[in-house]
Amino acid sequence: MTKFCDASPEDENKSANVNRVLVRTTKLSTVTIKLYRLMIVIRMGIFMLFFKWRISTALLMMSSLDPQEASTAVGAMCTVSIAGELWFALMWVLDQLPKMQPVRRAVDITALDDSLLPAMDVFVTTADPDKEPPMVTANTILSILAADYPAETLTCYVSDDGGALLTRETIAEAARFAKLWVPFCRKHGIEPRNPEAYFFSTGGPKARAVTRGSDYKGRSWPELARDKRRVRREYEELRLRIDALQAGDMRRRCSMADGRRGTKAEDHAGVVQVLIDPPSSSTPQLGVDASDLVDLSDIDVRVPAVVYMCREKRRGRAHHRKAGAMNALLRASAVLSNAPLILNLDCDHYVNNSQALRAGACLMLDRDDVAFAQFPQRFDGVDPADRYANHNRVFFDCTELGLDGLQGPIYVGTGCVFRRSALYGADPPRWRPHGVASAAAAHNNFGVSTPFLGSVRAAALNHSSPEQRSTTRSSPSWFDDGAAIDGEAAAVVSCGYEDGTAWGRDMGWMYGTVTEDVATGLCLHRRGWRSAYCTTAPDAFRGTVPINLTDRLHQVLRWAAGSLEIFFSRNNALLRPGRLHPLQRVAYLNTTVYPLTSVFLILYCVSPAIPLLSGSASLSMGTPTTSTSSATYIAFLAALMLTLAMVAVLEVRWSGVTLGEWWRNQQFWMVSATSAYLAAVVQVALKVAAGKEISFKLTCKPKPAARSGAAGVKESLFAELYAVRWTVLMVPAAAALAVNVVSMAASIEGGRWRNGPAAVLALAFNAWVVMHLYPFALGLIGRWSKTAPLLLLVALLFTIRLLCFVLHLHML
Numbered sequence: 001m002t003k004f005c006d007a008s009p010e011d012e013n014k015s016a017n018v019n020r021v022l023v024r025t026t027k028l029s030t031v032t033i034k035l036y037r038l039m040i041v042i043r044m045g046i047f048m049l050f051f052k053w054r055i056s057t058a059l060l061m062m063s064s065l066d067p068q069e070a071s072t073a074v075g076a077m078c079t080v081s082i083a084g085e086l087w088f089a090l091m092w093v094l095d096q097l098p099k100m101q102p103v104r105r106a107v108d109i110t111a112l113d114d115s116l117l118p119a120m121d122v123f124v125t126t127a128d129p130d131k132e133p134p135m136v137t138a139n140t141i142l143s144i145l146a147a148d149y150p151a152e153t154l155t156c157y158v159s160d161d162g163g164a165l166l167t168r169e170t171i172a173e174a175a176r177f178a179k180l181w182v183p184f185c186r187k188h189g190i191e192p193r194n195p196e197a198y199f200f201s202t203g204g205p206k207a208r209a210v211t212r213g214s215d216y217k218g219r220s221w222p223e224l225a226r227d228k229r230r231v232r233r234e235y236e237e238l239r240l241r242i243d244a245l246q247a248g249d250m251r252r253r254c255s256m257a258d259g260r261r262g263t264k265a266e267d268h269a270g271v272v273q274v275l276i277d278p279p280s281s282s283t284p285q286l287g288v289d290a291s292d293l294v295d296l297s298d299i300d301v302r303v304p305a306v307v308y309m310c311r312e313k314r315r316g317r318a319h320h321r322k323a324g325a326m327n328a329l330l331r332a333s334a335v336l337s338n339a340p341l342i343l344n345l346d347c348d349h350y351v352n353n354s355q356a357l358r359a360g361a362c363l364m365l366d367r368d369d370v371a372f373a374q375f376p377q378r379f380d381g382v383d384p385a386d387r388y389a390n391h392n393r394v395f396f397d398c399t400e401l402g403l404d405g406l407q408g409p410i411y412v413g414t415g416c417v418f419r420r421s422a423l424y425g426a427d428p429p430r431w432r433p434h435g436v437a438s439a440a441a442a443h444n445n446f447g448v449s450t451p452f453l454g455s456v457r458a459a460a461l462n463h464s465s466p467e468q469r470s471t472t473r474s475s476p477s478w479f480d481d482g483a484a485i486d487g488e489a490a491a492v493v494s495c496g497y498e499d500g501t502a503w504g505r506d507m508g509w510m511y512g513t514v515t516e517d518v519a520t521g522l523c524l525h526r527r528g529w530r531s532a533y534c535t536t537a538p539d540a541f542r543g544t545v546p547i548n549l550t551d552r553l554h555q556v557l558r559w560a561a562g563s564l565e566i567f568f569s570r571n572n573a574l575l576r577p578g579r580l581h582p583l584q585r586v587a588y589l590n591t592t593v594y595p596l597t598s599v600f601l602i603l604y605c606v607s608p609a610i611p612l613l614s615g616s617a618s619l620s621m622g623t624p625t626t627s628t629s630s631a632t633y634i635a636f637l638a639a640l641m642l643t644l645a646m647v648a649v650l651e652v653r654w655s656g657v658t659l660g661e662w663w664r665n666q667q668f669w670m671v672s673a674t675s676a677y678l679a680a681v682v683q684v685a686l687k688v689a690a691g692k693e694i695s696f697k698l699t700c701k702p703k704p705a706a707r708s709g710a711a712g713v714k715e716s717l718f719a720e721l722y723a724v725r726w727t728v729l730m731v732p733a734a735a736a737l738a739v740n741v742v743s744m745a746a747s748i749e750g751g752r753w754r755n756g757p758a759a760v761l762a763l764a765f766n767a768w769v770v771m772h773l774y775p776f777a778l779g780l781i782g783r784w785s786k787t788a789p790l791l792l793l794v795a796l797l798f799t800i801r802l803l804c805f806v807l808h809l810h811m812l
């Protein structure tokens, strides 16, 4: 019960009306972290020595070259390879520096005072029911409605960017089922509150249903089995109904020759429709004993409000993808519930821990300069080997923790709680010494809607006086004037609303990039806001991932292209730093330039082949110094590799990521850097040079039936992915290594190696590449038809890379 127990200057702006510590922040300062920092510094030192040596030898070699020889080719080659090495070193430094001061935050939700809990609007985005199964969306909505948050302060907004009747009907069905599901969850305190995950245990290892009495948190343990059976039967009926809706939708589309979804998705009217009205008062409404179903006497049966939104879209008008949808949601929700906190979830990310919303609220109440609290993204249905590095653990468990020690984690889309006032372009309190700016007066920034401007004023007021946090509605009573308010809500989602305003530029979610998340977070950080990272156990939210290589590479491509778009926009982190912490700026620079690595990587690999092909410079650029410089080079490389490995091991130790996960990350980095990143560079080059817009290819979400948790699932579920087991794939890898060993042995002459060190290094490198090739080999077998051309291209690049690297060594 101590107040501000770790009172550092950072804690000074804690909210005054919190009398217990909501959030405890610990700086990691173990021996491991100290060693980690030391190793990073040592490795940077080695880099300096290496480059000093590398550049001076290159200059020396060029000056000693016979001018008859085509020294331009040699010069170009040296330049390219040194530039490559410099770039790789720079990228490593940019990646490591922001990770040097990680912190961990633990929230204490029991310290929350329910009466101070701010209202929360949850935004769910959907775009295409063909790629995003309606059943997945329905489950997400149900998990939100059943979350442990006061029903009268929670509202679920669902955006339907496809303008599909199917989506609207699905949400309506889910809303109907919620009247049973939500009280059932409350009665028995079950977890997770996503029916599919609860009944069919698809939620991964930690998210299994309560099966032991000791874990039971509800009120009538003996009744659980009976109630569960009945609710499950209802749920299965819901599934059938939604399947029938989907089948009907299919028939409808088939009967209309040109009435495909594509045309409707890009051209439809705006709709805002309240599907469940907000519960009227804050006193729990108790249920009755409906003996044929579930006994709900003494259970609060109120269900949070549900609002369906489909913003207007017209052909030829930019709709700005997810960012546009989020901004429309921001305005529509302002007119209706105007909650000070906003949670953003993609339609496939459900609430896995019913306390997650409270955890988010803790972080926001703890400090008033936090614009958003990002949760780690966790996923179901990833194959146990995580071949495509879908879990992205190094990012979520190292990078984001490191950033939290600076100015806060990067916003990466789904699973993030926002402060509404921050999204309206307001400065954080520290930079606003003279009270709230009368931003709401600026019509030209916000657009013209009287109720909306009123809500902005209410939100600003709310931000300055925390005691009235939970009552912020712009109108005295929500939906008093139902029809008028609905009409106004529809007006703020019309496609012309944003014309001539600051939406997408200084307000709301940012436009101009396909990764609106990174850009939006960057803009908030630049204004001086900070963010916080919120890890919970069990995982707060869980989502789905692309399960085949094609979809995964498309996703990586979109992220890479979006990042580069930010780099080449007015949001460039280097040119417009604003109030960014210097290391935060480094982190943003890293997140926006990384795809360029592919260019250096490929040039680096191909450059040694150029003189070979042109025949200008002989392979033996040999000078008497060959063997010594080759040995020095190898010594440097060995030191750099060794320190890299040590940094990795230490990183793995402090963060709790496994070495396997770290390795998978490296592997998939190699895969992406030689394929998707290069494509992203080309896309962005086309955009910068010719104004060709980058498209947003929606990720396909697997259907619930195909989804499965990582633990205890038989591998047969991944039949398509696992045509061949890993062990079998060891064979070609071992063969490749054997070939190398033999060729190395063959290079022994008279008891001495010709070019021995180079051969050893080539061997090691070969082993490395072969290991990276693993995921490809697996993908190739699993998905031959769809990914073959792509895979062949990448495999070709790899081969070139391998050959060139070996040649490169021999040329030194």
Ligand SMILES: O=c1ccn([C@@H]2O[C@H](COP(=O)(O)OP(=O)(O)O[C@H]3O[C@H](CO)[C@@H](O)[C@H](O)[C@H]3O)[C@@H](O)[C@H]2O)c(=O)[nH]1
Pocket: 125, 126, 127, 128, 132, 159, 161, 320, 321, 322, 325, 345, 346, 347, 348, 412, 413, 414, 514, 515, 516, 517, 555, 558, 559, 562, 696, 697, 698, 699, 700
């Ligand atoms: O025009 C569009 C396109 C997409 N979406 C929604 O945006 C979300 C993300 O799309 P998805 O295809 O699932 O992309 P992912 O790569 O899986 O998503 C990650 O990366 C995106 C940025 O590229 C972020 O927007 C997401 O929040 C983040 O989870 C989904 O809910 C979509 O329904 C829309 O609402 N309108």
Ligand SMILES: [Mn+2]
Pocket: 346, 348, 544, 699
């Ligand atoms: Mn997604």
